[in-house]
Each structure stands twice: as structure tokens, then as C-alpha cells.
Amino acid sequence: MAESMRWSEGFIAVDWGTTNRRAYVVDASGKPGAEFEDSKGVLSVPKDDFPAAVAEIRERLGDKPLLMAGMVGSNRGWMDAPYVPTPAGLDELAHALVWPGKREAIVPGVSYVGNGRADVMRGEEVQLLGAIARGDIDQNALVCHPGTHNKWTLVHRGQITSFQTVMTGELFNLLKQHSILCDLMQGEVTPNESFRAGARHGWANDDLMAELFSVRARVILKQAPAEDPASYASGLLIGNDVRIGLSTPYAAQVVVMGRPELTCLYAAAIEEAGRAAIELDGEQSFVAGISKIAEVM
Amino acid sequence: MAESMRWSEGFIAVDWGTTNRRAYVVDASGKPGAEFEDSKGVLSVPKDDFPAAVAEIRERLGDKPLLMAGMVGSNRGWMDAPYVPTPAGLDELAHALVWPGKREAIVPGVSYVGNGRADVMRGEEVQLLGAIARGDIDQNALVCHPGTHNKWTLVHRGQITSFQTVMTGELFNLLKQHSILCDLMQGEVTPNESFRAGARHGWANDDLMAELFSVRARVILKQAPAEDPASYASGLLIGNDVRIGLSTPYAAQVVVMGRPELTCLYAAAIEEAGRAAIELDGEQSFVAGISKIAEVM
Numbered sequence: 001m002a003e004s005m006r007w008s009e010g011f012i013a014v015d016w017g018t019t020n021r022r023a024y025v026v027d028a029s030g031k032p033g034a035e036f037e038d039s040k041g042v043l044s045v046p047k048d049d050f051p052a053a054v055a056e057i058r059e060r061l062g063d064k065p066l067l068m069a070g071m072v073g074s075n076r077g078w079m080d081a082p083y084v085p086t087p088a089g090l091d092e093l094a095h096a097l098v099w100p101g102k103r104e105a106i107v108p109g110v111s112y113v114g115n116g117r118a119d120v121m122r123g124e125e126v127q128l129l130g131a132i133a134r135g136d137i138d139q140n141a142l143v144c145h146p147g148t149h150n151k152w153t154l155v156h157r158g159q160i161t162s163f164q165t166v167m168t169g170e171l172f173n174l175l176k177q178h179s180i181l182c183d184l185m186q187g188e189v190t191p192n193e194s195f196r197a198g199a200r201h202g203w204a205n206d207d208l209m210a211e212l213f214s215v216r217a218r219v220i221l222k223q224a225p226a227e228d229p230a231s232y233a234s235g236l237l238i239g240n241d242v243r244i245g246l247s248t249p250y251a252a253q254v255v256v257m258g259r260p261e262l263t264c265l266y267a268a269a270i271e272e273a274g275r276a277a278i279e280l281d282g283e284q285s286f287v288a289g290i291s292k293i294a295e296v297m
Numbered sequence: 298m299a300e301s302m303r304w305s306e307g308f309i310a311v312d313w314g315t316t317n318r319r320a321y322v323v324d325a326s327g328k329p330g331a332e333f334e335d336s337k338g339v340l341s342v343p344k345d346d347f348p349a350a351v352a353e354i355r356e357r358l359g360d361k362p363l364l365m366a367g368m369v370g371s372n373r374g375w376m377d378a379p380y381v382p383t384p385a386g387l388d389e390l391a392h393a394l395v396w397p398g399k400r401e402a403i404v405p406g407v408s409y410v411g412n413g414r415a416d417v418m419r420g421e422e423v424q425l426l427g428a429i430a431r432g433d434i435d436q437n438a439l440v441c442h443p444g445t446h447n448k449w450t451l452v453h454r455g456q457i458t459s460f461q462t463v464m465t466g467e468l469f470n471l472l473k474q475h476s477i478l479c480d481l482m483q484g485e486v487t488p489n490e491s492f493r494a495g496a497r498h499g500w501a502n503d504d505l506m507a508e509l510f511s512v513r514a515r516v517i518l519k520q521a522p523a524e525d526p527a528s529y530a531s532g533l534l535i536g537n538d539v540r541i542g543l544s545t546p547y548a549a550q551v552v553v554m555g556r557p558e559l560t561c562l563y564a565a566a567i568e569e570a571g572r573a574a575i576e577l578d579g580e581q582s583f584v585a586g587i588s589k590i591a592e593v594m
Binding site for chain 1: 380408416446461464467468474509514518521538
């Protein structure tokens with residue numbers, strides 16, 4: 001495609017999520033240059049206003065083609081980019097771009113159907129496949145991707161073969177904001193001994209929605225004066241998540257990628273489950289993944 | 298106690314919860330008479346306003362002594378009535394009343410500490426022990442008490458020996474009101490085939506926070522067009538709850554007591570788990586329990 005060949009002169013990569021967006025200039029060699037992040041996530045942009053929101057990106061980073069990924073390709077975003085089914089690698093994504101304009105393309109998400117389950121991801125796939133392209137993740141691995149909805153992805157021969165979403169981050173936020181536990185959950189969460197005790201309980205037991213109430217009862221009955229309830233509850237939720245994630249068939253390598261403040265918690269919980277995990281920052285991987293897509297599209 | 302002997306002339310029983318209250322006139326024979334229910338739960342009554350809130354009850358039902366149970370005895374209620382530890386029966390409750398006034402008494406809740414757990418109940422104990430006093434529940438039974446916080450109580454020789462709270466009702470409400478699943482969960486929940494399929498999944502599997510996301514993914518991917526997502530999600534949560542409840546050592550008899558619209562769901566989920574449950578309406582049991590306390594106090 002003549003149009004896309006010109007992208008080898010450089011383009012703007014946008015990781016456009018639900019509540020914020022991050023844009024990077026990527027030069028011909030795939031190296032990131034200028035960038036910015038703001039809170040113009042897809043939920044704050046009415047459907048008809050995407051051309052204006054894109055013009056604003058170009059005002060800040062230059063008049064270049066745009067390659068976007070994330071919720072911008074959902075039915076709440078600019079244009080619905082249908083999910084690519086597993087197994088999926090960068091080539092499959094590059095061949096399924098949707099084009100809201102001549103110089104604007106959106107990378108689709110990935111879907112999984114199998115074992116009586118269904119699942120979807122949108123955004124994580126670019127980071128994950130980018131990290132594989134960089135050699136940061138093995139060709140066979142189990143990758144944990146924490147966030148509002150944590151994803152456990154099985155990678156086989158460099159492709160996404162299956163994945164499972166666990167609503168851990170969202171549940172933590174619901175409990176912290178709206179539940180009877182909210183007073184107890186305002187403290188900062190760190191991977192301290194309370195966190196690890198919670199993670200061990202969540203990993204070894206199958207009683208999440210009961211043990212959460214026990215956190216409150218112990219405080220009322222003064223049974224755990226030294227316990228840090230926010231960290232314990234977070235450990236419990238993440239330990240339960242790890243119990244689900246490590247129950248899938250998995251490769252020798254376990255990777256946790258994403259924001260460092262979250263990967264350190266998951267790495268600690270995985271350690272309490274008797275495994276070791278490699279931590280990876282997702283940001284560099286995003287640029288690597290989207291540059292590969294720009295090369296092959 | 299001379300004061301309490303006069304209560305045999307009749308009194309007003311109040312089931313005073315977090316968000317509403319129900320008051321009954323009980324005559325000398327323990328039979329309920331006039332009653333009313335309103336939304337003056339303890340959260341809507343400032344601490345200093347309880348005498349006025351009680352006066353209002355007497356204006357409607359007569360100038361009789363008051364015997365109250367429920368959250369009115371919590372630290373957010375009129376006066377904190379310290380929990381009675383298990384094992385607990387009606388006698389233990391009757392001997393631990395607190396008296397905010399000469400003619401007003403509050404029944405305490407029950408606490409459990411053991412097996413590395415802690416738990417509290419306040420309100421359910423009167424219904425439950427009342428049902429045992431009436432002969433509606435055997436002297437040895439496992440009693441499920443659905444609500445915002447479902448209680449699984451083990452009854453041995455007519456006493457509460459241990460119990461476990463599962464935050465199922467609260468989680469359902471959080472998901473319905475605030476989560477990414479809220480659009481899917483607005484429908485009416487009935488014990489239909491979708492509910493039962495969810496209950497079977499929740500009973501047999503240990504992946505609640507993942508399967509909940511799968512409900513949404515199946516809708517997005519059009520994998521389950523016939524599924525009723527609100528009922529399926531409710532079945533999943535209640536099936537998971539039953540998985541926790543039936544994992545405790547339990548007696549031959551399983552009873553579900555409470556509001557009929559909830560007990561029918563739990564009875565269906567328990568059936569899917571291969572057990573049969575007796576359903577009991579909690580209201581009559583409350584009057585029976587509190588009348589027994591008035592007799593022996």
C-alpha cells in the first residue's frame with residue numbers, strides 16, 4: 001500500500017485507553033521521540049470529535065500519520081476494529097487494521113473462545129507482542145498483565161494462543177470506593193508482610209468473598225491489631241488472581257508486565273505461590289510492538 | 298428483675314437494621330399484633346435522636362417496653378451491645394442485653410473466632426434461634442441466611458457454634474451499580490436455566506472473578522445469545538457462595554432462611570450442588586426468638 005510505505009518516514013503511535021491517552025513520535029528506525037500523555041481517554045471524546053482530538057495530537061507532535069491501539073478501536077471509541085481471534089501475532093494484527101481516515105489506522109484487539117470460555121483484550125496485545133519482538137519475553141511464556149482487568153496470556157511460539165481476564169483491579173476499586181470495607185482500604189498498598197499473608201491466603205484458599213469480610217470482623221473484634229488491612233485485602237485479591245492464573249497450563253517463564261507499582265505486587269504474590277516472575281515495564285514494549293506493525297502493514 | 302417481669306404484660310419488638318426497621322406489638326402469650334415497617338434504619342438516625350425515634354414507635358404502637366435487635370446495637374446505632382461469643386443460644390443473648398433506658402433493651406450480636414477466621418453477626422441470630430425455638434430448624438443444622446452479607450451458621454444442640462459471612466449480596470450490588478458489567482445486570486433475576494447454569498459453574502469452579510468477565514466477553518463476541526446475563530451472574534455468585542458454605546462441616550439438615558425472593562435463589566443453587574434445602578421465612582422466626590428472650594431475661 002503506497003500510503004503505508006510512507007509511514008516508514010516516521011509516524012505517531014497512540015496508546016488510547018478508556019481514561020487517558022499517550023502519544024509518541026516514532027522515527028524511521030522505530031525509536032521514540034517526543035511524547036505526551038493526557039486524560040483525553042475515549043470516554044471523554046464524543047464519537048464525532050475524534051478528528052478534532054487527532055488534529056490536536058498533530059499540533060503537538062507534527063503532521064504525521066497516526067497508528068493507534070487500545071479502546072479507541074472499541075464500540076465506544078472512534079471506529080470499531082473487530083477482534084482478531086487467537087492464535088494471533090503482530091502479522092495478524094497488522095493485516096486487520098481499520099482505517100477511520102487515509103492517514104489514521106487502528107490496531108484491533110484479540111478475542112479468545114475455547115474451553116467453555118470467551119474473552120477479549122484491547123491494548124495489552126501490542127505491549128505483549130512488542131516485548132516478544134524485543135526478546136524481553138520468551139517465545140513460550142505465561143504473561144500476567146495487571147490493571148483494572150488483569151490478563152493472563154499464554155504465549156506459544158511467539159503468538160497469543162489463549163488468555164483469561166480476572167477483574168481484580170476493578171473489584172479492589174469497587175471495594176475501596178463503595179463497600180462496607182472502604183474505611184479499611186484507604187491506606188497505601190505495599191508488598192509488606194500483611195500483603196504477603198493475604199496473598200498466601202488467596203493462593204491457598206477458595207473463599208475470597210468470605211475472607212474479605214473476615215478482614216473487617218478481625219478489626220471489630222481486635223483480633224489482628226498489627227494487620228495492615230488495605231495491603232492484606234489487596235494481597236488476598238491478587239493471591240486469588242494468581243491462583244486462577246497459575247491454574248492454566250503454563251510455560252517455564254512467568255512474566256508480569258505493566259506499571260511498576262502493580263507488577264511489584266503481582267511478582268510478590270507469585271513468589272508466595274512458589275514461582276518466580278520477571279517484571280517488565282509495558283511502555284517501551286508498546287512502542288516496539290506498534291513499530292513492528294507499522295513495518296509490516 | 299422487677300422491671301423485666303412487667304414485660305410479660307406485652308412489649309414492642311423492633312428488628313432495627315441498617316436501612317430500615319420493623320416493629321411489632323407482642324402480647325403476653327408471645328403472639329404478634331399490630332406492626333409497621335419504615336425506612337428509619339440506624340444510618341438515618343443521628344445517635345442523639347434515638348429517644349425521639351423510639352418515642353415515635355410508641356406513638357404508633359402504644360406505650361410499652363421495647364426490645365430491639367440488629368444494627369441498633371452496633372457502634373453506629375443507639376448503644377454498642379458487645380458481641381456474645383459462640384457457642385451462643387437465646388439464654389446467652391438474654392443475659393447480655395444492654396439498656397439504653399429503663400424500658401428499652403438491645404439484644405447483642407454474636408461473634409466467632411476460630412480456624413484462623415473471625416466473624417460477626419447482628420440481627421440474624423434472633424431469627425435463627427427463634428426458628429429453632431419454634432421447632433422449624435433441627436437442633437443440628439447448617440443454616441444459610443442470605444442478604445447483603447450471607448451467613449452460613451452451624452447449629453449444634455440448638456446453639457450457634459460457628460458461622461461464616463460471604464459478601465455475595467454486596468458484591469452483586471456493587472457489580473450492578475458501578476462495574477463494567479452494570480448494563481448486563483439490570484434484568485430481573487429468577488432461578489431460571491441461566492441462573493442454574495451460573496450456579497453450577499460457581500459451585501464446580503474456583504474462578505469467580507474471571508468467569509464474571511467472561512459473561513461480558515460472551516455478549517461482545519455473540520457466544521451466548523440465549524443467556525440471561527443478570528440471572529447467570531447472580532447464579533455464579535450464589536453458586537460460589539454455596540461452594541464456600543457447603544465446604545464447612547455440616548449437618549444433615551440444610552435450611553435457607555430470609556426473604557422468599559432470596560431464599561428461592563439459594564435453594565435452587567444448593568439443589569444444583571446436589572443437596573436439598575428447606576426454605577423458611579425469617580419474619581415469624583424473629584418474633585418467636587425475641588419473645589423467648591423477653592421470657593428469660
